[in-house]
Amino acid sequence: MGLLKWCALLPATAAASLSVFGHKVPDTDTVTAAIVYAWELNARNISAQAYRLGELNPETEFVLKALEVPVPPLLPELSKEVAVVDTNNPEELPEGIQKTRIHSIVDHHKLSGLANAEPLEVDMRPLCSATSILYSRSKLYGLTPTKQMAGLMLSGILSDSLEFRSPTTTELDKVHAAELGKLAGLDVHEFAEGMLDAKAKVDHLSxxxxxxxxxxxxxxxxxxxxxxxxxxxxxxxxxxxxxxxxxxxxxxxxxxxxxxxxxxxxxxxxxxxxxxxxxxxxxxxxxxxxxxxxxxxxxxxxxxxxxxxxxxxxxxxxxxxxxx
Incomplete structure (x- = not known):
C-alpha cells in the first residue's frame, strides 16, 4: 500500500506539525477538503493531519462510510501552525485563530475578515467547492488521486453544487466531477443520489x-x-x-x-x-x-x-x- 494513499489517513497520534481543518458545523465539503488537503501537503513533504470542528451530518457520514475513509478526529486544540479550508471567516473558526500561524487557506467564499501577522499562501477561486479547487491543485503538483481521494473530491463537488443544480456550479466543476468519477470508479449520478438520500434522513434530529x-x-x-x-x-x-x-x-x-x-x-x-x-x-x-x-x-x-x-x-x- 503506497505512502500517498494513506499519508492523510493516519490516526491522530501520528506526528503532524500542521493541523488542517475547515469551518465549525462541518459539512461534506469542509470535511473532505481537510482530508484531501492534508493528503496534498503530505505528498509535498509537509507533515499534516486532517481534523474536524464538529460532528458529522448524515450526508458526510454516508460519504466516508461509502468510500471507507476514517472519520477525521476532532481538533483537540490549535497547534502552532494550521491550514484552513472552505472558509476564511474568523466567526467559523476556533477561538484564537488570529494568534495562530496560518500556513495557507484554500477556499471558495468571499473575503470575510480573517487577519494574519505574516504573508501566507491563499488559493481562492470561484468554483463550487473547496475540493474542486484541490483537484486543480493536484494537477498542478502532478499528483494522481487515489480512488479514495478522488471520491472525496467528487463528494465535495456534488454536495456543494447539489448535483450541479446550484448557481455556484461552473462548467469546470462539471468537468472535474466527470474526471473524478472515473478516477474513483463511481457512477457520478448514482453516487449523488445516495448522497441526497442520506442528506434527507433527518427525522431523528431535534x-x-x-x-x-x-x-x-x-x-x-x-x-x-x-x-x-x-x-x-x-x-x-x-x-x-x-x-x-x-x-x-x-x-x-x-x-x-x-x-x-x-x-x-x-x-x-x-x-x-x-x-x-x-x-x-x-x-x-x-x-x-x-x-x-x-x-x-x-x-x-x-x-x-x-x-x-x-x-x-x-x-x-x-x-x-x-x-x-
Missing part, C-alpha cells in the same frame, strides 16, 4: 439540531445573524415542524445573544427555498431582500433560491445596506 446542521454566523448591516439552511429532497417533513422550529430559533437567539436566526429549507428537487420566520425583524429583512410578502404563518417560498453563498447572503446584505 429542531435545534436541524437549525444547527448547516449554519454560519454573518455580520450584516451591523447585526450579528445566524443564517441556517436545510438542504433536502423531502422538505415536507421539516416544514411540518414549523412551530417547533420557530421556538428553537428564538431560544438559540437568546442563548447566543445574537440579533436574529434566519432559517431556509431548500427543496433540492423543486429548486426553491422556504423561509421560516421567527421574528418581525427577520421578516422585514427577507421581504426587503426578495421583494416578497411573508404570510401570516411566517412562511414564504423563494423560487430558484438554492445557495446561501451566492444568493441568500448577497440578497440579505444588499437589503441591509438599504436601511443604512
Amino acid at each position: 429542531c435545534s439540531e436541524l437549525i444547527m446542521m448547516d449554519t454560519k454566523i454573518f455580520n450584516i448591516g451591523g447585526k450579528k445573524l445566524r443564517v441556517s439552511v436545510l438542504e433536502t429532497t423531502k422538505a415536507a417533513g421539516p416544514l411540518a415542524k414549523k412551530a417547533e422550529l420557530v421556538t428553537a430559533m428564538k431560544e438559540l437567539k437568546e442563548k447566543e445573544k445574537i440579533d436574529d436566526v434566519l432559517f431556509f429549507v431548500v427543496d433540492i428537487l423543486k429548486e426553491s427555498a422556504t423561509f421560516i420566520s421567527s421574528s418581525s425583524t427577520a421578516t422585514t429583512l427577507v421581504e426587503k431582500a426578495w421583494k416578497v410578502k411573508v404570510d401570516d404563518q411566517g412562511l414564504v417560498v423563494l423560487p430558484k433560491v438554492l445557495s446561501r453563498k451566492k444568493q441568500i447572503i448577497p440578497k440579505l446584505e444588499a437589503a441591509a445596506k438599504e436601511e443604512l
Whole structure:
C-alpha cells in the first residue's frame, strides 16, 4: 500500500506539525477538503493531519462510510501552525485563530475578515467547492488521486453544487466531477443520489439540531445573524415542524445573544427555498431582500433560491445596506 494513499489517513497520534481543518458545523465539503488537503501537503513533504470542528451530518457520514475513509478526529486544540479550508471567516473558526500561524487557506467564499501577522499562501477561486479547487491543485503538483481521494473530491463537488443544480456550479466543476468519477470508479449520478438520500434522513434530529446542521454566523448591516439552511429532497417533513422550529430559533437567539436566526429549507428537487420566520425583524429583512410578502404563518417560498453563498447572503446584505 503506497505512502500517498494513506499519508492523510493516519490516526491522530501520528506526528503532524500542521493541523488542517475547515469551518465549525462541518459539512461534506469542509470535511473532505481537510482530508484531501492534508493528503496534498503530505505528498509535498509537509507533515499534516486532517481534523474536524464538529460532528458529522448524515450526508458526510454516508460519504466516508461509502468510500471507507476514517472519520477525521476532532481538533483537540490549535497547534502552532494550521491550514484552513472552505472558509476564511474568523466567526467559523476556533477561538484564537488570529494568534495562530496560518500556513495557507484554500477556499471558495468571499473575503470575510480573517487577519494574519505574516504573508501566507491563499488559493481562492470561484468554483463550487473547496475540493474542486484541490483537484486543480493536484494537477498542478502532478499528483494522481487515489480512488479514495478522488471520491472525496467528487463528494465535495456534488454536495456543494447539489448535483450541479446550484448557481455556484461552473462548467469546470462539471468537468472535474466527470474526471473524478472515473478516477474513483463511481457512477457520478448514482453516487449523488445516495448522497441526497442520506442528506434527507433527518427525522431523528431535534429542531435545534436541524437549525444547527448547516449554519454560519454573518455580520450584516451591523447585526450579528445566524443564517441556517436545510438542504433536502423531502422538505415536507421539516416544514411540518414549523412551530417547533420557530421556538428553537428564538431560544438559540437568546442563548447566543445574537440579533436574529434566519432559517431556509431548500427543496433540492423543486429548486426553491422556504423561509421560516421567527421574528418581525427577520421578516422585514427577507421581504426587503426578495421583494416578497411573508404570510401570516411566517412562511414564504423563494423560487430558484438554492445557495446561501451566492444568493441568500448577497440578497440579505444588499437589503441591509438599504436601511443604512
